Amino acid sequence: MKMHNIALNNIRRRKAKMAFLVAGMVIGIATIVVLYTVTGAMEQEIADKFDQIGSNMTIVPRTEALSTSYEGISASDVAGGVRLMTMDDVARIGTIKNKENIAVVSPKLLETLPVDGKQMPVMGVRFEDELKMKSWWKLDGRAPENPDEVLLGFRAAERLGKKPGDAVDINGAAHRVSGIIRETGSQEDSVVLAGLSSLQKISGKAQAVSFIEVAALCYTCPIEEITAQISEKLPGTKVSAIREVVQARQDFVDRFSQLGISVSFIVLVIGSLVVLTTMMSAVNERTREIGIFRAIGFRKSHVIGIILMEAGFISIIGGLLGYLAGMAGARVAAPVIAKMEVAVPWDIQTGLMAMGVAVIMGLAAGLFPAFRAAQQDPVEALRFI
Amino acid sequence: MDLINVDNVTKVFKGGEGSVTALGGVSFKVPEGDFVALMGPSGSGKSTLLTMLGAMNPPTSGSVIIDGIDVYSLTAEKRADFRSEYLGFVFQQFQLIPYLTAMENVMLPLAITGKSNREQARMAKEVLEKVGLGGKEGRLPNQMSGGEQERVAIARAIVNEPPILFADEPTGALDSKNSEEIMNLFKYLNREGQTIIMVTHNQEFLAHVKRTIFIRDGVLDRSRHPDSRIAV
Numbered sequence: 001m002k003m004h005n006i007a008l009n010n011i012r013r014r015k016a017k018m019a020f021l022v023a024g025m026v027i028g029i030a031t032i033v034v035l036y037t038v039t040g041a042m043e044q045e046i047a048d049k050f051d052q053i054g055s056n057m058t059i060v061p062r063t064e065a066l067s068t069s070y071e072g073i074s075a076s077d078v079a080g081g082v083r084l085m086t087m088d089d090v091a092r093i094g095t096i097k098n099k100e101n102i103a104v105v106s107p108k109l110l111e112t113l114p115v116d117g118k119q120m121p122v123m124g125v126r127f128e129d130e131l132k133m134k135s136w137w138k139l140d141g142r143a144p145e146n147p148d149e150v151l152l153g154f155r156a157a158e159r160l161g162k163k164p165g166d167a168v169d170i171n172g173a174a175h176r177v178s179g180i181i182r183e184t185g186s187q188e189d190s191v192v193l194a195g196l197s198s199l200q201k202i203s204g205k206a207q208a209v210s211f212i213e214v215a216a217l218c219y220t221c222p223i224e225e226i227t228a229q230i231s232e233k234l235p236g237t238k239v240s241a242i243r244e245v246v247q248a249r250q251d252f253v254d255r256f257s258q259l260g261i262s263v264s265f266i267v268l269v270i271g272s273l274v275v276l277t278t279m280m281s282a283v284n285e286r287t288r289e290i291g292i293f294r295a296i297g298f299r300k301s302h303v304i305g306i307i308l309m310e311a312g313f314i315s316i317i318g319g320l321l322g323y324l325a326g327m328a329g330a331r332v333a334a335p336v337i338a339k340m341e342v343a344v345p346w347d348i349q350t351g352l353m354a355m356g357v358a359v360i361m362g363l364a365a366g367l368f369p370a371f372r373a374a375q376q377d378p379v380e381a382l383r384f385i
Numbered sequence: 386m387d388l389i390n391v392d393n394v395t396k397v398f399k400g401g402e403g404s405v406t407a408l409g410g411v412s413f414k415v416p417e418g419d420f421v422a423l424m425g426p427s428g429s430g431k432s433t434l435l436t437m438l439g440a441m442n443p444p445t446s447g448s449v450i451i452d453g454i455d456v457y458s459l460t461a462e463k464r465a466d467f468r469s470e471y472l473g474f475v476f477q478q479f480q481l482i483p484y485l486t487a488m489e490n491v492m493l494p495l496a497i498t499g500k501s502n503r504e505q506a507r508m509a510k511e512v513l514e515k516v517g518l519g520g521k522e523g524r525l526p527n528q529m530s531g532g533e534q535e536r537v538a539i540a541r542a543i544v545n546e547p548p549i550l551f552a553d554e555p556t557g558a559l560d561s562k563n564s565e566e567i568m569n570l571f572k573y574l575n576r577e578g579q580t581i582i583m584v585t586h587n588q589e590f591l592a593h594v595k596r597t598i599f600i601r602d603g604v605l606d607r608s609r610h611p612d613s614r615i616a617v
Binding site for chain 1: 436439441442461462465466467468469470472473474476477480482483484485489492493494495496497502505525541
């Protein structure tokens with residue numbers, strides 16, 4: 001028989017007490033796993049949501065006269081610019097070091113052209129990219145599928161008196177309205193959206209691009225670095241990161257993390273105290289037994305070893321069950337807490353972390369009772385006659 | 386050579402209301418192979434003396450020398466090692482570990498010796514057979530009678546083959562039949578060369594032991610020591 005046999009036998013044959021101890025640990029670890037997992041999943045979801053909000057960088061040609069604000073952009077500003085970017089510039093964005101982080105590159109050409117005889121802003125876009133970036137757009141009708149199809153902003157449609165399916169003339173070229181963007185309250189409402197290459201042809205500006213919007217789809221994107229890398233590739237341009245969006249996203253994520261960490265810490269302390277008290281009372285109940293160990297020649301270190309081994313074994317069981325219970329709990333709790341669809345994947349790293357935390361918690365809580373046990377005077381413990 | 390040499394040991398407990406002398410200068414010697422009964426009324430100091438002989442209770446003054454070793458010159462941890470090597474204990478009320486089987490209880494003192502599990506099992510089985518418990522190795526204490534538990538306790542005390550066996554009221558919790566059997570077991574062990582020191586209240590057993598040390602009020606009761614072999 002070795003020391004661990006004594007510890008294991010005690011656990012095996014005092015099932016009720018040990019079950020109580022394990023239960024305490026399971027609750028603690030499960031709570032931490034739930035918080036950690038839900039927070040992690042929420043961080044990801046929030047990050048994704050923010051990424052979906054739209055571009056977080058705009059690229060415009062570097063000219064004195066040009067306004068860089070998309071909301072404030074006017075066709076004449078852009079059209080009157082000294083020079084435009086080209087499709088080659090667009091392609092170069094895909095060659096930066098952090099290209100993996102870039103989700104959508106949406107080049108645009110902005111012109112003022114006669115539409116059914118009325119001078120109106122017409123924006124050429126690659127519909128596939130633009131619709132990916134503006135995922136919140138709601139269309140009456142459908143997205144354009146052919147080069148001669150256009151989308152109308154809500155106000156532009158009103159002004160032109162058009163509905164989906166109607167024909168529309170842009171600078172002498174016949175087009176068809178495939179859909180109308182419902183009111184967004186922004187610049188898009190009064191714009192006619194045509195295919196980029198089609199507009200380039202109509203306006204006689206082949207390959208020309210007025211500005212580019214870029215969305216970096218990642219959750220802790222090094223936006224500053226990406227901005228610098230694009231600037232380097234496109235020397236004649238001005239790349240602006242939309243700081244507010246980035247900052248707000250970061251703040252949101254950080255606050256969730258902090259909440260998770262604080263609550264986990266509190267649960268950890270409470271859990272440790274529960275284990276400590278239970279271990280303490282278990283040690284007190286075993287006073288005579290420890291006295292016998294000492295009387296027959298067990299050193300203090302042997303007694304400490306036995307108690308810590310028990311704490312360790314219970315912690316491993318508690319950690320494992322706590323992880324499983326926590327994952328199950330997270331799957332139920334995550335959508336309720338986050339108020340959104342949250343994916344909770346099985347994660348071996350979280351499992352190992354749960355076990356690690358449980359063992360550290362168990363050993364830390366077992367240390368004091370173990371030393372108390374070892375300090376017991378065998379004579380007092382046995383109380384002869 | 387004497388196996389045990391107790392030289393003028395005293396034990397004074399200091400409490401809130403002055404000090405109490407539990408032992409007031411006790412000296413005696415025990416040769417190897419002896420079977421000694423330690424007798425005296427409650428509070429006479431015999432339990433203090435037994436724990437002192439058992440290397441668990443340092444005297445206020447005097448010395449306890451066992452096999453030439455001044456026990457209380459050792460550190461507490463070295464004394465634990467000494468107990469493991471030299472002493473076997475049969476405690477009052479058996480004091481078996483409830484969650485360990487008879488076999489495991491007997492193997493307990495071997496757990497710290499570094500012997501292999503196989504060797505431990507062989508030794509434990511052998512000693513359980515010696516005390517008449519062959520075939521009951523797998524039973525838990527609560528599945529055994531008082532007499533059987535006492536035998537497990539004795540087996541545990543001698544499995545390490547210690548030079549000295551201490552027994553504290555070994556028959557206190559047993560009926561007369563079982564008590565008699567246990568006394569016979571002790572006599573058998575003594576005949577095989579085991580030195581035994583036993584605390585008992587039971588006058589009937591005095592006939593079984595080789596010598597008796599009477600103690601009263603913390604000193605040896607000379608009036609009850611007709612036997613000149615006791616060095617007092």
